[in-house]
Amino acid sequence: MKPATLWRIGLVVALMLLLEGLCLTGFIDKLTMQPPHVMVADIVHMLVSGSLNAAIAKTLGNSAIAFGLAMIIGVAGAIGIHRFKAVRETLDPLFATYYAIPIFAFYPLLIILFGLGDAPEIFIGTMLGVVGVIVSTMNGLDRVPRVLLKTAQISGFGTLETAWRITLPYAAPYILSGAKLAVAYSLIGIIGAEFIMSSSGMGYEISFAYNNFDNATMYPLIILVLVVAGTLNAGLARWEKVLMIRRGLA
Amino acid sequence: MNMAITNVAQVSLRGVDKVFTRPGKAAEPIHALGPIDLELRRGEFFAVVGPSGCGKSTLLELIAGLSTASRGEVAFEGRPIAGKIPEGVGVVFQEDASFPWLSVVDNIAFGLRRMNLAKGEREARIERALAMMGLGPFARSFPAQLSGGMRQRVCIARTLVTEPRLILLDEPFAALDQQTRLLMGDEVLNLWRKTGATIFLITHALDEATMLADRIGVMSARPGRLIDIVETGWPKDRDSRIVQEERFGAITARLWGFLREESIKAIGKPGAGGAGGKP
Numbered sequence A: 001m002k003p004a005t006l007w008r009i010g011l012v013v014a015l016m017l018l019l020e021g022l023c024l025t026g027f028i029d030k031l032t033m034q035p036p037h038v039m040v041a042d043i044v045h046m047l048v049s050g051s052l053n054a055a056i057a058k059t060l061g062n063s064a065i066a067f068g069l070a071m072i073i074g075v076a077g078a079i080g081i082h083r084f085k086a087v088r089e090t091l092d093p094l095f096a097t098y099y100a101i102p103i104f105a106f107y108p109l110l111i112i113l114f115g116l117g118d119a120p121e122i123f124i125g126t127m128l129g130v131v132g133v134i135v136s137t138m139n140g141l142d143r144v145p146r147v148l149l150k151t152a153q154i155s156g157f158g159t160l161e162t163a164w165r166i167t168l169p170y171a172a173p174y175i176l177s178g179a180k181l182a183v184a185y186s187l188i189g190i191i192g193a194e195f196i197m198s199s200s201g202m203g204y205e206i207s208f209a210y211n212n213f214d215n216a217t218m219y220p221l222i223i224l225v226l227v228v229a230g231t232l233n234a235g236l237a238r239w240e241k242v243l244m245i246r247r248g249l250a
Numbered sequence B: 001m002n003m004a005i006t007n008v009a010q011v012s013l014r015g016v017d018k019v020f021t022r023p024g025k026a027a028e029p030i031h032a033l034g035p036i037d038l039e040l041r042r043g044e045f046f047a048v049v050g051p052s053g054c055g056k057s058t059l060l061e062l063i064a065g066l067s068t069a070s071r072g073e074v075a076f077e078g079r080p081i082a083g084k085i086p087e088g089v090g091v092v093f094q095e096d097a098s099f100p101w102l103s104v105v106d107n108i109a110f111g112l113r114r115m116n117l118a119k120g121e122r123e124a125r126i127e128r129a130l131a132m133m134g135l136g137p138f139a140r141s142f143p144a145q146l147s148g149g150m151r152q153r154v155c156i157a158r159t160l161v162t163e164p165r166l167i168l169l170d171e172p173f174a175a176l177d178q179q180t181r182l183l184m185g186d187e188v189l190n191l192w193r194k195t196g197a198t199i200f201l202i203t204h205a206l207d208e209a210t211m212l213a214d215r216i217g218v219m220s221a222r223p224g225r226l227i228d229i230v231e232t233g234w235p236k237d238r239d240s241r242i243v244q245e246e247r248f249g250a251i252t253a254r255l256w257g258f259l260r261e262e263s264i265k266a267i268g269k270p271g272a273g274g275a276g277g278k279p
Helices: A003-024 A036-049 A053-083 A085-100 A103-114 A119-142 A146-154 A159-196 A202-211 A215-246 B056-064 B104-110 B119-132 B148-160 B178-195 B206-212 B240-244 B246-266 B270-275
Strands: B009-020 B030-041 B045-049 B071-076 B089-092 B166-170 B198-202 B215-219 B226-231
Touching: A003 A036, A036 A215, A053 A085, A053 A119, A053 A159, A053 A202, A085 A119, A103 A119, A103 A159, A119 A159, A146 A159, A146 B089, A159 A202, A159 A215, A202 A215, B009 B056, B009 B198, B030 B056, B030 B071, B030 B198, B030 B226, B045 B056, B045 B206, B056 B071, B056 B089, B056 B166, B056 B198, B089 B148, B104 B119, B104 B148, B119 B148, B119 B178, B148 B178, B166 B178, B178 B198, B178 B206, B178 B240, B198 B206, B206 B240, B206 B246, B215 B246, B226 B246, B240 B246
Parallel strands: B045 B198, B045 B215, B089 B166, B166 B198
Antiparallel strands: B009 B030, B009 B071, B215 B226
């Protein structure tokens, strides 16, 4: 294991121990936060009892759909935008400022457009993830050597086949960087939307528990979100690293 | 396939010019090449030398169908190319064109993706290409694990599996050290003899052209025209030891005699030509 990894694990363990100590000594009162060992016990209890399984399944399912849509729309959009210089020059400044837009403020409008239900939440999750994917994919496409495009031409490939067989495989590590962003943003989008207006899902449950001082529900759900996002992110980072090692870049 | 050199023209260029237009109304178009008249004989090894920026690679791209001529006609086996990549032509570029995400064997197999070959024939071709380029022990390696010379061999093997009748080499050894270039030259001569394909080599190295080619076309500074074609007269079973021949130096000197003035023009120092001249 690399020293950096050991330091990272050590830092997390030290912070957990500190929090545990602060909670057990009463420096942080029980109404504000529970000790980490109680949070872990609550997660196990919550999962075993199945009391929030429907909410968890709804949120993770919708996040997966939003992530998938962000990836498909993002990669396809990047290929299209990359082909047309004028379109790119028009959109580049908008991408740079995109994350300053308070997209949750459009939730009422989205309900009018898409109706009640999961669609507005999935839309927000997708919209939050898609631009990260577009920007990362275009970054990868910019780096495809011209000689590989000539090779595609010599092989008689059209636009789609060139993208599928050459430019996208070349840009794969960069697309995975976009995927890491999309995982986090899709989860934030779905949970944030549920937090504001939904009547189900993990975001709603966290919000409800927060308003009712129900730490036994709120913290386990927050930790579960962290674990899911962290695990997916680590998996994608590992995949990205394997690709980089194959290319002699890591 | 092991054909002898014939007088049959496999590639012909008639009055070929290439002019590049530039964006902007005031920008003058660039006359990059021509007029060029040239015939490549089936099975020969033809090299082109010329000063930097004279249009050597443009000429190769016209023959490959990667670009279209502004005037004139380029034909392969009697059929006009006109910007359409002809079947039976393989290209090896100067830059590393190996696919970094594929293993050596998958890189080589890539050349066969669009050919509807039976599995047995496909595997046999890949095996032959691996053996011919000495890549067998590295079949499962990735390009990043290989040296520059071996990566270039992967690219040559990827071209060879398609069994092209015309192989275009665009300064394929430019990034390699001198010893590796000589050895790669031997390998190219070997595969030329084994495949019987016509080879068209673009190079800036006069010794490389002299060692490898049956005929060498000498190009002028831009717009590139053929100012001489030198016949080397080497036997077909030659290798890099030919550099020790007395005639090798004479041919290289003759090429330089033509090229010195043109190279001076190309780098924009008209006064520097006063001390020399054609032999």
